[in-house]
Amino acid sequence: MEHNNINLILKVWKQKNAESRGSFETFEVNDISTEMSFLEMFDVLNERLIAEGKEPIAFDHDCREGICGMCSMYINGRPHGPWHGTTTCQLHMRAFKDGDTIVVEPWRAKAFPVIKDLIVDRTAFDRIIQAGGYISVNTGVTIDGNAIPVEKENADKAFAAAACIGCGACVAACKNSSALLFVSAKVAHLALLPQGAPERKERALNMVAQMDKEGFGACTNTGACEAVCPKEISIENIARLNKEYALAGFSSDK
Amino acid sequence: MLTSPVGKKWVMALTGLFLITFLMVHVGLNACIWADDGGIMFNAAAHFMGSMVVIRIIEIGLILGFVIHIIQGLVLEFQNRRKRGVAYKMSLGSRGSKWYSRSMGLLGTILLLFLILHWVHFWIPNRSHQGWLLGEELNLYQEMKVTFQQEWVVIVYVIGCISLAWHLLHGFQSAFRTIGVSNKRYLALLNAIGTGFSIIIPLAFAMMPVSFYLGWIK
């Protein structure tokens, strides 16, 4: 693949810890190969900062292959940067031109407080799952896998919803900082499968209640979440959740 | 259940759809002005609506619908705005969503201001003339004809209708999503209907003051 080297200006959010106030700092990075990933460009910058005796920029990352959901930068006004259906770690520098200025911010949401620099606390998502994002089945007390046939279309839709990596880009993009795409993906995944049916009512009610409690906003169907989701989770799932929720609300005694 | 984030959506969607049906009745009734018969047909229709007990009872529901939709909408807007905390330096803008879908609060507020003016012009004088019961009505056709001679009023009405168009463009399909339509084909169909509806209805409304002002109807 053809590649060349480019020079860039980075404006990056720096914040010492949760209590302190942050601000933007500007860095020049030169001679960046367009074959690098976005995070490798940050590695290069951090190595330089360490050599200069400065503190490197802290950012969340782990698998660097677009599946763990840990990376989380808001790049030039878009979660995970300019490429569609891509996480920050899979974004490559081919996406930028020589001389570009890139603004990098953490996810912004009250429910995702900044811990340091570009790192935010997303444990609210774990607590939403704790509220009902599972099927209550203990280890070993199950029937044969093929005893539960699942219509292929539903299995495929459930898989598409289950592909969510829990990165929080939906919250970051939503003007209301709503987590409804995340919540609905889990509700839809489990509601589309016969195994998930027994708990579907409580699941929908409890997960939505927990989302509210965590301080996420309400959904107004703008579709920004779907547009930035690195796994292209569809907002159809939100419609599905709405239906689940109403059915649950009218029939559950809780 | 209705106080949760999803419950609130349901309230907005159901009241919104109710108001959409009202718009259809309203535009149909008002279209009678284009009969160009000096308002005979229109006044007859208006009288029919204004003097029937059932319709007047439904009207109470309509008022409730308006009030709930407006208050809930404003409350949601303010609550949602507080969820971000620190603002972004660069915003996503229109790369992820349509501007009007993000501006329902603003469009709704413009509509509310327009509505107040609209009620002051027609509904309040008429109902008060009726003694708020089933009394005799004003000649509404005549009222329109007079009101719409003022240039600024016509402009405000047209702005109101434009806001309504954008408001509907998002609201129509959003309401159906909220009540759980997740099937791709139906959503595509509803989107098409919604777009048509959002253009035709406000356009028809906007043409009413314009028609009077430009003297297309006498």
Place this chain on the structure above:
Amino acid sequence: MLDSKIPSGALENKWNDYKGHCKLVNPANKRKLEIIVVGTGLAGASAAASLGELGYKVKAFCFQDSPRRAHSIAAQGGINAAKNYQNDGDSIFRLFYDTVKGGDYRAREANVHRLAEVSVNIIDQCVAQGVPFAREYGGLLNNRSFGGTQVKRTFYAAGQTGQQLLIGAYQALERQVALGNVKMYNRHEMLDVVIIDGKARGIICRNLVNGELERHFGHAVLLCTGGYGNVFYLSTNAMGSNVTAIWKAHKKGAYFGNPCFTQIHPTCIPVTGDHQSKLTLMSESLRNDGRIWVPKKLNETRKANDIPEEERDYYLERRYPAFGNLVPRDVASRAAKERCDAGYGVGTTKQAVYLDFKYNLINKYGKAEANKHGIENPDEETLIRLGKEVVKEEYGNLFDMYEKITGENPYEVPMRIYPAVHYTMGGLWVDYELMTTVKGLYCLGEANFSDHGANRLGASALMQGLADGYFVIPYTIGNYLADEIATKPIPTSHEAFAHTEKTVADRINSLMGIKGKQSVESFHKRLGKIMWEKCGMARNEQGLKEAITEIQQLNKEFWSDLRIPGETNEMNPELDKAGRVADFIELGELMCMDALNRNESCGGHFREESQTEEGEAKRDDANYAYVSSWEYKTESNWEMHKEPLQFEVAKPSQRSYK
């Protein structure tokens, strides 16, 4: 003397007999027993959830921001199980046999047979949890085939099987958290094991958000912390994957089994330059449908699509006609290296081979689809278009990923791939009960050495992780804890906790106190280079001896010239990394020693001194049919203990895939 505690009796009855006779803990007593689980990948999450369900008080730890991030999530291709849903002759015995043979006869028969037995339960368990496995139109589960087998026994969810299985286990774990049976500690890294009276009784860990050291007590400690492939710097592992937890345990008395057994995965995206921070795997399942080739001509300059069929060397199909492109990973990797070393490599670096889908796109899928749609005599374009649709459904995410990384469209041009470090078969030595040589200290999943011998077959890592966590440890830990019911929780003010915490703090302070000039990353890169060149795909005596000296030198330099910015008592990713690299350096030395000791070629371990005339690996059963189990003595000083391997059922033969 190592006691592997393998139950007596016939192979196929051992596990059932064990379960029938092991000690149990009654429900009331379980509530009094505390268990620490470190790591929340497939093994850790499934263990923590299952133990929580049983009623134990569990504390689970992970260094990521959520248990759902563990690197099991990146497993792509699938999970094996002897379900025989395809009616193609699979059975528990065959899965057992394939695994022992695939591991080149360096695994314990009893462990592998147990793994094959519980594999069927895993699928049932995951389906019940709502894991959306791929299905046929009839609604039943679908399978694909993987390397080293001749049946279709791999269950999958597109190219995201690991993700779906981990999310299943994660959800089960979070359910236990909600019920109060498990307490979860995110962004916590274990830095030492606390041992009291010869038994593991807790851990010291560092809260990575504020830098504070914490003490946690447990009646037993489970290490489920994954593999150590990152010792090579470049690997398919996550950036955070590390050896620290098991290395600390090793230095506290847990023996390290077969440290040199590393799996080099044949199909990864090649390295592009010095900036590279990790390598990305392209699932082995792609070898179902992709054909691997290089040009027949040296110094070929034409583009892949311009090279005519007769000038392509499908070297796997040529050398191994019986298994073709589906030979086991070690064989495929070495064959790629052989071609590249001989000068037939492709791409700018010449360190790559082609993985080409065009043939099957047209002939396998295109034609089938055309048939289905009733298109007669379709042209090539139509076949490609139809074939693409199917390939997209099977591997869409992998093709997208390839395109993002390389900028090339694999539907149009062949992928360029090269082997990369992927998995470590070695790990802490454990007995049949998964207990290490330290009482009460267990090791599960990739972190232990047990089931894969010298080479792991594709889609078996997920199987082992979940087998250990869901179906093995819940039984075996009871056998130990039944004798611990009288042990009251030991307060963390105990002197052993204080002492261990102090050694951890001292080590952190000495790291911070070096104040040298070179970054952690630069040391890690240098270590990786030594390891890849001298303890990588091919190893020899001279290289390994050099490597040991170089690593010892590197270690000295590390401890005298390291620079870590920031403070101890705050979030400091550089400090976290420094501790891990320090352990990797020590481990690297042990890996080279182990590789030096094992003067035979087996599975992923290829000693140049031990090969056949055709260049195939030559095993030496007479001298090396044992697990090398290393006991840490002092710095750079280990003692090796042998656990002899006996094969009663799967008799060793020279592995042949021809």
